[in-house]
Amino acid sequence: MRKPRIPPMLTDIVQATLASFDGALFDSAGPCPSCGREPAGYDVKSRQFAVIIENDRKRAINVLTKRFRCRSCGQVFPADQPFYPDTRIGSPVVDLCITLGETMHYPRVSVTLAEMGIVVDRWSVRNYIRNNTRSVPSVEMFNVRVPFSLFSLSSLAMETGEGRSIDPDRLLAACDYPSRKRGLPFQHKPETTRATPDKKGDDTA
Template sequence: MKPPKILPIVAAIVQSAISIVDGVTFTGHSVCPACGGPLAGYDTKRKQYAHLLINNEQRTMYVSVKRFYCKSCDKLCYADEPFYPNTRMGSAIIDLCVAFSMTMSVNRVPAYLAAMGIIVDRSSCRLYVQHICSCHVRINSRYLDIDNKYGIHLPLSVLSLSTLAYRRDIGEHIDESKVLEACSFPSAPRKAKNFPLPQKRWINRELF
């Protein structure tokens, strides 16, 4: 298979969107998601957000996420973060996997991501396309650039993060709330029964 051709502007948009999350610390949370009890600070975990290929060198993007201890049920929970529940990859990367899988075979998605400088192995891509979070992306059209700009579908989360990167002054700190808003609060609980009906254009789309 020939390497996919990606416009340089598309690669720049995607890389700027992912890079802006690097180094951001997430500390916001209100009550225990399990019981609604009060929380106390516990520690801060450094989590991998994405692997990028920059100037032929692999670079890992990290974020820091505060953990809390529930005073009522003794459970630990994370602050609001740019990750879907039970995933180890940034939500914007998963959004890209899902968006691309809606117009091509999932086996081709890693090659397109690699052409934009994003490293995701085929098995991980397949798992995340099948993950429950993909339903949230796939059947909520507001999360996708359905105008098909630049020849491929880009998630609105990526476009929103890229806009943050464009508007940021050199050296300016990115507020965690703006990142979460751009990513549409991916760590919030999702229930399929609350989803709207899927767009007709995607109903018969086969993922594999």
């Protein structure tokens, strides 16, 4: 199958969309998933959301995720975040791997991602595609199939305007709340993260 050519405009849109997550703080959570009781703030962790190529150099896009500790049973759990359970990169990038993998072999997907300015090694691409059992909705942008989540996020980024922060809740909604999708068959080990304690006295949800 003939490989799609990646228009520069699409590359710019994809990179700007992923970059809109940089530094975003995700700090909303419901009751304890174990016992249903009220949690308290615990700490904040930094996670790598994506790596893009910007001006011929790699740029890590990081997000912050607040964690909570149940006041009753002591379980520690994260806020809703833009990651599928047990994955190491942001859900829109995983969706893009899967969508491209519907028409390409794994190495070609990795190369195509690189043409879009996104760094994902071919072994990770293979695992995300092989272990996926979901149907990822997609649309066509510049004659290239992309996941609907990425399309929604790009529309949100353009609506908000360059250089302006986007409400994290709107980012999660555009991603369709990926961290709530328990039981997905992704098999990656969780990424090592850096903990940043909350400010003193922060013990509210």
